[in-house]
Amino acid sequence: MPNHPQHPQRRIGVILVIVSAVVFSSAGIFTKGVETAAWDIIFWRGVFAASFTLLYLGLRGALRREARAMTRPAYGAALLLASGTAAFIPAFKLSTVANVAIIYAAAPFVAAALAWGLIREAPTKTVMIASTAAFAGVFVILSGSLGSLHIAGDALALWMTCMMAGSMVIYRRFPETPAALPAALSSIILLPIAAILGAPFDVPISDLPVLAAFGLVFAVASVTLSEGARRLPSAETALLSILEMPLAPVLALLILNEHPAIQTLAGGAIILVAIVWSQRKGAASTEGQPNAP
Template identity: 40%
Template sequence: MLGIMLVAASAAVFGLAGVLTKSIHADPLTINCWRGLVGGALISVYVFWRRRNSGIAGLPRLGWRGWLLATIGACASIAFISAFKNTYVANVAIIYATAPFVAALLGWLLLRERVRAQTMLAAVLSLAGVGMMVFAGLGTGRPFGDALALVMTCGSALYMVLVRKFRDTPVVWAGAVSGLLLFVFGWLVTDPSAISWRDAWLLAAFGVSFALASVLWTEGARLIPAAEAGLLGSAEVPFAILFGWLFLTEFPPPASLIGGGLVLLAVVAHAGRDWLAARRAVALP
């Protein structure tokens, strides 16, 4: 029960990303800069706490694999924040929900992992939903944001595949370093100090929410099966849409809702089948 509560809470906190991004007047690079600093610092504190008996010498070593993960994560984060600035919160959340299916395709291409029939069917249904959303956005000035969301989704999917490939790499520590890389990059290409006090408070809250969601997910996923964690993680999408409607009065067009419904149907059905299969396997003597 504790694991379920932690992962569900993580999904809710992650769902605030779109609202926080659109509420901050700063540009995407500045947002990434401060979000990366606050989030990266807090996740680093969490890593230190988990390894408090080992001391500084016991900190995990990234190696080139960890640095690669951190770099990919930073690039995906830039596309993620930029997408929210250029399209509906619902569109970004729904397109991102297809990441597991993109990861399955990349896993087949890069690792020669077998793709199940149910995954292929869910991927096709998701692709149809995303295509409907992107096509509907061509006449509204939103296709650039949808394209950025697709880039972010592909980057996140590649991150998932490499995490499976590099099983001995400290993923949480790589996430902290990714945030710190965004902070350094932001100082080099923009002026992060040129923000209002209002934006400063929101940026701090954004960094805290990012770190909190990451820690909640990490701790919750340790306590429940992977299939159940994946199913609960998909709750991020309805949370994001709900928060966008409540706090931004942002209601996407009908085509986005229909396309999003197809994606959600595919994600929930796919994760639900995995969850049922996992429970049946546990129930067997």
């Protein structure tokens, strides 16, 4: 069975989602590392991310194949990814890296609820236990930053979490949906909006190399997440993807000198333990998942 803990496709899915989480963890560094406004970052990140992704597809000779595979689920995934990105970047500007990463840790619960309600994919007992532990880790972290939460940024981060969880469910329900082209399309969708709401052509030339690197990073993270999500249950994809949460504050400390509270370190440790335990227990068991491929 593809969802057996030792199946090659499941192993590939786990690796891809972990890669995506590690790469995504740098998003706050790119966003807060430049003075460029949020909509200008969205514009240039989108230009570079779409360019890198389309070049990647062209070099692989896969552009026509993915274009032919663009069905309603693919367009739906692109819209969800675009909406998530539109919230994701401003969230970092309005809140802290740790807060945004913490809120994204709610993704397992959102993805599990959506998958259960929409495609009747009940999460395994192992995933539920690990998700509960991860949720406890979130509360430990929040307990150390309740007095400094930025409501607008946190609300945007929560919206981004819902959008990403929705895209995971789409790829789980329709695993034949292409991954790279919808990711590129999600960037292109935002270009005219960002051009109107921002001033991208006034961005300092010195910021463009950083934004180009951000575009490349985002392209890699989006494709690996989508490719991994098609191989794993939605709840497990979301659970693995929250590896970003303990990694992002560490990067913020090392690069931005943004010091996490002791509660952040403790909560991150709890979440890491939950993820490792879920993998050792074979979180992708097919019990109670009638729609598993």
